[in-house]
Amino acid sequence: MLAKGALSAASRCRLxxxxxxxxxxxxxxxxxxxxxxxxxxxxxAKKKPSAGVPKIKRGxxxxxxxxxxxxxxxxxxxKPKYVPNKNAPEVVVGEWVPEKATEDxxxxxxxxxxxFVEAVPLDTLPTIMMKYFSxxxxxSLLARKITLKILDEVVAESKKPVADRVLMLDGRYGCGKSxxxxxxxxxxxxxxxxxxYVPRTFDWVCGLEPYAxxxxxxxxxxxxxxxxxxxxxxxxxxxxxxxxxxxSGKGTLADIVQQGSEDPAVAHACLxxxxxxxxxxxxxxxxVLIAIDQVNGLYSRTAYRDVHSKVITADRFNLARSFIKxxxxxxxxxxAVLTSTDYTxxxxxxxxxxxxxxxxxxxxxxxPTEESKLPGPMRRDFVPRRPLKDVDEFGVLSWGREGEVSxxxxxxxxxxxxxxxxxxxxxxxxxxxxxxxxxxxxxGGLVPLNRQRPGMIEKFYMMTGGNPYKLFxxxxxxx
Amino acid sequence: xxxLLGVNLPDHKQVPTxxxxxxxxxxxxxxxxxxKLAIHPRxxxxxxxxxxxxxxxxxxxxxxxxxxxxxxxxxxxxxLVQIGCYRGDRHKHGYPANGQRTRPNGKTAKKLNxxxxxxxxxxxxxxxxxxxxxxxxxxxxPPSISSTLAPITRLIARFI
Numbered sequence: 317m318l319a320k321g322a323l324s325a326a327s328r329c330r331l332x333x334x335x336x337x338x339x340x341x342x343x344x345x346x347x348x349x350x351x352x353x354x355x356x357x358x359x360x361a362k363k364k365p366s367a368g369v370p371k372i373k374r375g376x377x378x379x380x381x382x383x384x385x386x387x388x389x390x391x392x393x394x395k396p397k398y399v400p401n402k403n404a405p406e407v408v409v410g411e412w413v414p415e416k417a418t419e420d421x422x423x424x425x426x427x428x429x430x431x432f433v434e435a436v437p438l439d440t441l442p443t444i445m446m447k448y449f450s451x452x453x454x455x456s457l458l459a460r461k462i463t464l465k466i467l468d469e470v471v472a473e474s475k476k477p478v479a480d481r482v483l484m485l486d487g488r489y490g491c492g493k494s495x496x497x498x499x500x501x502x503x504x505x506x507x508x509x510x511x512x513y514v515p516r517t518f519d520w521v522c523g524l525e526p527y528a529x530x531x532x533x534x535x536x537x538x539x540x541x542x543x544x545x546x547x548x549x550x551x552x553x554x555x556x557x558x559x560x561x562x563x564s565g566k567g568t569l570a571d572i573v574q575q576g577s578e579d580p581a582v583a584h585a586c587l588x589x590x591x592x593x594x595x596x597x598x599x600x601x602x603x604v605l606i607a608i609d610q611v612n613g614l615y616s617r618t619a620y621r622d623v624h625s626k627v628i629t630a631d632r633f634n635l636a637r638s639f640i641k642x643x644x645x646x647x648x649x650x651x652a653v654l655t656s657t658d659y660t661x662x663x664x665x666x667x668x669x670x671x672x673x674x675x676x677x678x679x680x681x682x683x684p685t686e687e688s689k690l691p692g693p694m695r696r697d698f699v700p701r702r703p704l705k706d707v708d709e710f711g712v713l714s715w716g717r718e719g720e721v722s723x724x725x726x727x728x729x730x731x732x733x734x735x736x737x738x739x740x741x742x743x744x745x746x747x748x749x750x751x752x753x754x755x756x757x758x759x760g761g762l763v764p765l766n767r768q769r770p771g772m773i774e775k776f777y778m779m780t781g782g783n784p785y786k787l788f789x790x791x792x793x794x795x
Numbered sequence: 796x797x798x799l800l801g802v803n804l805p806d807h808k809q810v811p812t813x814x815x816x817x818x819x820x821x822x823x824x825x826x827x828x829x830x831k832l833a834i835h836p837r838x839x840x841x842x843x844x845x846x847x848x849x850x851x852x853x854x855x856x857x858x859x860x861x862x863x864x865x866x867x868x869x870x871x872x873x874x875l876v877q878i879g880c881y882r883g884d885r886h887k888h889g890y891p892a893n894g895q896r897t898r899p900n901g902k903t904a905k906k907l908n909x910x911x912x913x914x915x916x917x918x919x920x921x922x923x924x925x926x927x928x929x930x931x932x933x934x935x936x937p938p939s940i941s942s943t944l945a946p947i948t949r950l951i952a953r954f955i
Contacts, residue, residue, distance in 0.1 A: 523836035536833075619837075621830040 398438040398446050404453045407759045412459065412499060414507050417467055423749040425756040427456040432502045435552040441515045442494050442609060444660060444785060451792070452760050457495045458753045458784075462742055465683050466500055466654070469740070473652035474603045482643050482734050484611065485656040486673050487742035490785025493656040494609050496742060500654060501607045509651065510553050510594065510604045514545070514639065517613030521630050522663055527620055536620070536628065538635045539580035542587055545635065547577035549590070556602060562593060569593055584634050591638055595647045604651035606642050611655035612666040614640055615726050619663070629725055631732045643734040667721040673739050682741040744782030747773065753784060757791065764794050797840055797848070800855055801862075806841040813840045814851075819860035828854055872912060886912060 410416060412426040438449050449455040466483070473479050485493040494515075501513045519525060525541040550557070550573040558570035566572065569590055576586025594604050608614070614636045620628045630636045641647040643655070657673070658664050672678060721727060745753065751773050757763050763772075780786040796803045797813075804813045814825035829836065832850050834843070843851075859867065875883035885892040891904040 526835050526838065528833050620835065621826075623831050623833075625827055625830045 398441075398450055400449070400453055400455075401451050402453065404451065405759065405761050406453055407456075407756060409454075409456050409756070412457070412502055414503055417459070417464060417503060419461075419464065422459045422461055422464060423746075423752045425456050425458050425752060427454045428498070428502055429506065432505060435505075436501075436513060436515070436548070440548065441498070442518075442658065442660070444490070445494055445498070448788060451762060456756065457499055458492075458745075458749060458756075459499065460492070460496070460745075460749055462492075462683055462740075463496050463499050465681070466496055466740065467503060469681065469738075470500065470504070470605065470652040470654055474650070478648045478650065479652050480645070481653070481736045481738050483652065483654045483738050483740055484673065484734075485654070485742050486739050488744065488783065489659040490783050491742050491744050492784055493742045494658070497607055497609055497654065497656040501605065504605045505552065508556070508602050510556050510602050512549055512594075512604065512606050513552060514608045515610075517608065517610040517630075517636070518658075518661065518664060520633065520635055521613050521616060521618040521620075523619030527633070529622075530634065534632060535637070536633050537584055538633055539583050542583035542635050543577050543580040546573050546583055546587055546590075549573055550577055560593070560601060562589070563596070564589070584638075587635075587638055591641070591647060595642075595649050597650050601650070604649055606639070606649065606651070606653045606655075608639060608653075608655045610658040610664055611643075612657050612659075612669045613664045614643070615666040615669045615732075616664050631726060631729060637732075640732050640734075644732055645735040666726070667724045668726040668733075671721040672734070672737055678737055678739050680739045680741055683743070744780075745784050746782065747777055750777055750782055750784075750787075754787075757788075762788075762791055764791070767791070767794065799848070799852060800860070804840055806839070808840060809836070810834050810838050810840055810843060811836065817855070817860050819858060819864040820855075824858075869912075872909075876912060 410421075410424065410426045412428055416424075416426060433455060438446055438455060441449070466485070469483055473481055473483070485496060487493055498515075501511050505511045520538060520541055525538045527536050527538050529536050550570065554570055554573075557573060558568050560569045561567070562569055562572055572586050572590050572593075576583040576590075597604065614630050616630055617627050618630050618633070622628055631640060642649060642653050657669070726732065754763065754773060754776060758768065769775075776787050779790070796806055798804075800817070802817050804816055806813075811822060811825040811829050814820050814828060815822055820828075826836075828834075828851065829838075831854065832847060834847060872883070872886050876887050877883070882892045885904075886908050889905045889909045890897055891901055892908060895901070895904070
């Protein structure tokens with residue numbers, strides 16, 4: 317017996333034959349919502365091979381066709397790295413001059429003086445700063461309390477007969493160390509000091525500059541890099557150096573700088589002579605500020621190799637050694653030495669310097685914060701603050717981050733070690749500082765409209781812990 | 796393009812990469828050359844001074860490269876064939892010579908092995924037409940009594 321409602325076999329056959337005329341043929345697919353058959357979609361057009369540099373067969377001489385194509389497709393000339401954003405809205409801010417470096421003017425966004433920007437091309441700055449300045453029409457930085465603290469410390473150092481400390485700005489990456497250093501260099505330049513500002517040591521160690529071994533020594537020369545450094549010194553301090561006569565009687569210090577910048581073969585000799593003259597300065601000469609960014613590059617491994625293909629450390633290069641002589645006290649100075657570390661690239665990694673900075677015997681200068689900081693991510697190269705030991709209490713060789721310094725070759729070369737290092741902790745932005753800088757970014761068109769809500773400052777502060785670079789990067793990707 | 800020891804090297808490439816275009820110089824050898832001559836790793840070939848190019852050329856003359864290396868490789872394979880060893884046989888027939896399987900793969904070896912062999916060393920090879928061999932054409936031998944009677948013998952065997 318069939319269930320109620322079920323069809324018999326004969327009924328099903330009748331139903332099937334009755335609907336045979338209306339059944340759609342499987343050969344002509346028809347969409348349920350259309351009455352006309354739809355033809356198959358046209359096959360996707362084959363992608364033309366992308367025009368690029370054709371690969372030349374290895375292991376044999378290329379054919380003429382390969383050569384012609386390779387010549388045509390050679391990479392274009394590199395574009396200039398810093399290009400100010402001319403489409404950015406004009407934001408009127410004050411200028412960073414010595415008169416504005418007071419407690420009443422912090423925190424406040426102030427633009428760098430045009431004369432300083434002209435003397436220090438922004439192409440030579442660290443990459444992050446260059447990218448930051450490229451988003452605005454005029455390069456401006458936030459004047460902070462830590463900036464004033466640094467200025468006071470440098471002035472106090474200059475009042476001593478000879479500078480005996482090396483102030484080292486340290487902190488998490490992106491917290492504003494390079495900005496503080498740049499502001500300090502600008503401040504003292506306008507105050508009449510001689511400022512030797514080195515924005516990047518990365519170019520000296522990454523393998524970009526030609527090098528040559530010095531005969532009968534273990535050291536290496538970088539003539540063109542030295543000439544560039546001299547050119548930068550001359551551009552920033554031309555007028556001040558022209559007033560100082562050289563003790564050898566060969567004109568003024570400006571003439572020495574010009575000679576070295578024009579002839580790379582004698583650049584190192586000129587640099588040594590210049591630094592020798594500056595370190596022997598008398599009371600009538602202006603004080604000297606040695607401002608070095610990416611100072612960990614001076615104690616790191618380089619991309620260069622010796623004839624036996626062994627890695628060369630940066631302290632083997634005469635250019636780096638000229639600056640290390642200010643850090644290890646070999647060259648006395650009437651002024652101050654202010655340096656800054658850089659943790660944005662692994663090429664500048666220096667376990668030795670990291671250990672110096674995290675050692676409990678290294679004095680630290682901090683500024684009191686008004687509010688408690690939110691816990692942020694650990695520093696990438698965080699090392700516990702314990703003294704150096706090869707073995708721990710169980711007799712096991714220290715491993716990991718702490719043991720890394722024991723494998724650093726610079727550890728054995730005590731002559732190049734910096735003396736009198738004072739670590740200056742550069743904190744992340746406080747809430748008030750973040751508010752000021754976000755206000756500037758908002759006026760400059762950097763904050764997208766969907767982020768401009770009530771409570772956005774608190775949200776930014778929670779997201780980044782006050783790290784300005786992280787916030788800048790986040791807003792840039794959101795645009 | 797820099798023409799060095801019979802090879803055109805691309806100017807826009809870095810020196811270690813450009814040197815690898817020479818047969819017999821790989822990336823490590825090229826880097827060692829740069830270390831010995833104190834050429835910085837990011838130097839482009841076009842930016843190299845004339846003196847450094849001369850030094851590279853002098854150093855490369857001490858290496859076995861290009862035609863000399865090809866000749867040595869070819870001689871070694873010929874020697875394997877001539878002594879009649881297993882490896883020589885594999886080279887001769889264009890099969891893999893290092894113990895690989897031929898059931899699924901072997902096409903790369905078919906393409907590459909035996910290229911450097913002279914025609915005489917190849918001997919019997921299906922990839923070459925017979926006209927290209929230097930041996931004299933085979934003359935058919937005159938028919939023998941057994942070959943003539945073979946079909947009749949087979950017919951008789953069928954009925955037995």
